[in-house]
Amino acid sequence: MRGLRGDLKLIMDRLIARHSRALEDDSFIPTRARRASLTPLESLIGIILSQNSTDKNAWRALENLLAYYGGRVTAEKISGTDLRVLESLIKPAGIYRSKARAIKNLVSVLSEEELASLDVNELRKRLSSVRGIGPKTVDVFLASVRGVPTFPIDTHIRRILYRLGAISKKTESYDKIRSLVMSQIPPDKLLITHYVLILHGRTICKARNPRCSECPVEDLCEKRGLTPG
């Protein structure tokens, strides 16, 4: 195996050019939440709902919450809602029992003011302590809502970076992948890089039958796992 054939930034420049409308893409919960002027808490709940779900179903669940709470979801309203009621409201997002518990846990650990203004290191620490919230959810929130230069990694991103040869194994640690990308991509391009790689994974570098002949970085791709050797 040879490893990454080109510079990761060059690869990303080409992918960004190909998926140039990524930041306007309403299929992403955080971009849709921003357009709808949702609060940090509402956005984070949307991000939790999108875990292992389609963004469409997560948005339906979030709309249920907004409608039930009269247009604004607050920590106080969530705290005062019976767990079973919360579960039924967010059912369209799937895995609704654990997501309802994660949302309840969240509002018991952090206030809305803290989500909006707490120092980033402290906020990362506190969010990471919430049961049901993993590093990807924390990074998506920090990057998309708080504007922190960080890089969330999902399964599409992991798969593409492996195929390109940027990481040597699909099971590479989350922190190692994040550090690698952050060392090569400028801070102001990290969020779009995240969205672009997801779009690339959804449309071209699919898990099964990737459309390599349509890929703008085919000449730079190791196609690890796809070709012998």
Ligand code: SF4
């Ligand atoms: S060439 Fe194929 S495997 Fe490589 S990034 Fe493009 S679609 Fe994925």
